[in-house]
Amino acid sequence: MTERSDADLVGAYRAGDESAATELVRRHANPLGRYLCGSGALAADLDDLVQEAFFRAFSKLETWRGEGSFRGWLYRIGGNLLKDQVRRRRGVVAVPFEDHDATDGSDPAGDVRANEMEERLVDALGRLPRLQREVFVMRVQLGLEYSEICDALGTTPGAARVHYHHAVKRLKESVQ
Amino acid sequence: MNECTALSDRMIEVAHGRSRWTAAESAHLERCADCGAEWQLVRATAALGGSIRLDERAIAESVVARLRAVPPVSLASRRRRRVAPAIGLAAAVLLAVAVWRVVPRSPAAESTNFATELDGLDADELAIVLEAYPEPLGAVMPDGVVGMSDLDPEELEAVLDSFEG
Numbered sequence: 238m239t240e241r242s243d244a245d246l247v248g249a250y251r252a253g254d255e256s257a258a259t260e261l262v263r264r265h266a267n268p269l270g271r272y273l274c275g276s277g278a279l280a281a282d283l284d285d286l287v288q289e290a291f292f293r294a295f296s297k298l299e300t301w302r303g304e305g306s307f308r309g310w311l312y313r314i315g316g317n318l319l320k321d322q323v324r325r326r327r328g329v330v331a332v333p334f335e336d337h338d339a340t341d342g343s344d345p346a347g348d349v350r351a352n353e354m355e356e357r358l359v360d361a362l363g364r365l366p367r368l369q370r371e372v373f374v375m376r377v378q379l380g381l382e383y384s385e386i387c388d389a390l391g392t393t394p395g396a397a398r399v400h401y402h403h404a405v406k407r408l409k410e411s412v413q
Numbered sequence: 414m415n416e417c418t419a420l421s422d423r424m425i426e427v428a429h430g431r432s433r434w435t436a437a438e439s440a441h442l443e444r445c446a447d448c449g450a451e452w453q454l455v456r457a458t459a460a461l462g463g464s465i466r467l468d469e470r471a472i473a474e475s476v477v478a479r480l481r482a483v484p485p486v487s488l489a490s491r492r493r494r495r496v497a498p499a500i501g502l503a504a505a506v507l508l509a510v511a512v513w514r515v516v517p518r519s520p521a522a523e524s525t526n527f528a529t530e531l532d533g534l535d536a537d538e539l540a541i542v543l544e545a546y547p548e549p550l551g552a553v554m555p556d557g558v559v560g561m562s563d564l565d566p567e568e569l570e571a572v573l574d575s576f577e578g
Contacts (some may be wrong), residue, residue, distance in 0.1 A: 258480070355457060358458065
């Protein structure tokens, strides 16, 4: 059975099918969480942020005119929620360092190098200008195409490419 | 598109396991320091957050429960919510017209189209604004009353003389 598209699920929810909303959450909750995490959300806040993003998206479905993808629109809502939270916390962007699954103890020296690299990367991401960070995270961590990134961030494909390349340049300088 | 740009675009698919490097691409990554460094960065970033596992079912249940608790918005109240900004704009337009008539303006200002905000309104909202708009002078006159445009030059001259006393 082919999977229903996001647009079909949105239409089904609008017609009163709650299971369509559940399916959309199942599909996008973790990717949205990874995007918010990469954009500076603390792990402890992810559940609430993701839940609130979905609630707002479904509550205001009449404002989504179907331009661009539902996913891009959802990420825009999530990104705005995170921005508001950062503003309330006086602009402190904490990019969380995570223990990586790749360290299994079989190569302690390698694990140390991997952890140090990850730590430098996380620190460097946190210091990027917001738009560069968000474009980079969406492109690399979530694998979004530039057209979807535009929907989420309200920019153009050309500008998104420029932000991406500037982010790569800065990160290379910081991490090497 | 040069080789480095093409490779940069491909890095995402490869990092996410949707594709693999060709022999030529692998060779380029070996010899091009810039591309090699970017690939390391992309690979490391793609792996970040991989340990995040949100409970999708619990989130879905909470979201649906909250949505059920929101009272349904009636059609009438939806229309009021759509129309209220238009009524506000109509009031602002009336005020602007009243000020416009009192304050002398240069010809350039006269031609300013202050109604550009109306462009964003739909048909219902526009109808509300236009209903509030005063009729242009001379457009509709009470029965039996002659408008200025109906006067011939001599009659018009006489009327203007009477204004000037």
